[in-house]
Amino acid sequence: MDILTQDDAFAIETRQLCKTYASSGKNPPKEALRDVNLKVPRGSIFGLLGPNGAGKSTFINILAGLTTKTSGQARIWGFDIDVNPRQAAVSIGVVPQELSIDAYFSPLEILELQAGLYNVPSSKRRSMEILQAMGLEDRAHVNTRSLSGGMRRRLLVAKALAHDPPVMILDEPTAGVDVDLRRHLWEYMKKLRERGATIVLTTHYLAEAQELCDEIAIIDKGAVIVCEPTQDLLHRIDRKTLKVIPETPLNRVPETLNEEDAHLDEDGRLCVSYRRDEESVGALLDKIRHGGISVRDISVDEADLEEVFLRLTREEAHDYHGA
Numbered sequence: 596m597d598i599l600t601q602d603d604a605f606a607i608e609t610r611q612l613c614k615t616y617a618s619s620g621k622n623p624p625k626e627a628l629r630d631v632n633l634k635v636p637r638g639s640i641f642g643l644l645g646p647n648g649a650g651k652s653t654f655i656n657i658l659a660g661l662t663t664k665t666s667g668q669a670r671i672w673g674f675d676i677d678v679n680p681r682q683a684a685v686s687i688g689v690v691p692q693e694l695s696i697d698a699y700f701s702p703l704e705i706l707e708l709q710a711g712l713y714n715v716p717s718s719k720r721r722s723m724e725i726l727q728a729m730g731l732e733d734r735a736h737v738n739t740r741s742l743s744g745g746m747r748r749r750l751l752v753a754k755a756l757a758h759d760p761p762v763m764i765l766d767e768p769t770a771g772v773d774v775d776l777r778r779h780l781w782e783y784m785k786k787l788r789e790r791g792a793t794i795v796l797t798t799h800y801l802a803e804a805q806e807l808c809d810e811i812a813i814i815d816k817g818a819v820i821v822c823e824p825t826q827d828l829l830h831r832i833d834r835k836t837l838k839v840i841p842e843t844p845l846n847r848v849p850e851t852l853n854e855e856d857a858h859l860d861e862d863g864r865l866c867v868s869y870r871r872d873e874e875s876v877g878a879l880l881d882k883i884r885h886g887g888i889s890v891r892d893i894s895v896d897e898a899d900l901e902e903v904f905l906r907l908t909r910e911e912a913h914d915y916h917g918a
């Protein structure tokens with residue numbers, strides 16, 4: 596009898612995953628991932644969010660077997676990629692970031708070849724059904740070279756689905772994709788989740804992660820800054836920052852703001868982060884004036900992703916210690 600260990604509750608689990616690309620020519624070695632601990636629950640859509648160069652593709656490529664890790668462990672559907680590489684590979688379908696497609700075959704042939712590669716018996720293949728789901732059924736027999744960029748991207752998604760893996764990994768599936776196709780892909784991913792699939796996608800669009808993902812990990816410079824349910828993350832993001840230019844320069848935050856998330860920025864502005872539903876600008880300004888500060892000017896910033904990065908990085912030291 597199979598005994599589900601705690602680890603098997605996760606579609607993907609990494610421990611202390613590290614990757615340093617070796618030096619080449621004049622380029623020094625590059626640390627792309629540092630001690631990445633992530634757990635992706637089964638049946639969820641999980642977003643890996645981060646700016647360009649954060650290490651998202653490196654993470655995906657290690658899971659996909661396209662890049663070797665430097666150290667650490669990774670399990671896919673309970674299979675360690677070192678111990679059971681074959682089962683781990685069968686458990687995922689990967690849509691890579693680059694639009695690389697073998698142009699010598701038709702879309703249907705590409706799906707059939709892919710299914711064959713994974714030993715899916717003919718009776719279990721769903722190539723036409725998948726092409727239909729991706730809106731490519733009328734292109735099943737054309738030369739792949741004739742497909743537009745958007746169609747190629749859908750074909751890549753179809754190809755990753757050809758062996759019906761429990762885990763789908765999509766690297767920037769909607770980068771450079773038009774609005775209609777983006778919506779279409781989102782709807783399709785939700786449909787897959789309803790059918791029990793687990794989906795991991797990388798993106799640098801906060802809106803995309805917000806719309807789709809049950810859980811979001813933010814990664815920057817190879818390290819996970821935060822990993823939590825989307826609702827919790829949005830709760831943090833739903834903040835504004837009041838920026839006050841004082842009449843005379845300050846050397847510290849006044850004590851009347853001790854209870855607030857306040858700091859002085861490099862331009863000498865007093866920045867107070869607050870939640871709109873909990874505090875008003877008026878009340879904050881009162882506290883600032885009670886602190887003996889005369890206000891020359893104010894502005895209010897919406898938190899954007901950049902700011903969330905900065906704020907979470909500041910909090911990181913005492914707030915987050917990995918999984």
Ligand code: ADP
Pocket residue numbers: 616617625626627645646647648649650651652653654
């Ligand atoms: P992302 O997908 O988040 O944009 P990547 O994983 O592609 O980030 O890259 C992370 C870092 O590793 C970047 O600094 C990138 O330049 C570097 N990098 C990626 N691939 C290689 C490689 N093959 N050789 C050397 N450095 C690489």
Ligand code: MG
Pocket residue numbers: 651652653692766767
């Ligand atoms: Mg990438």
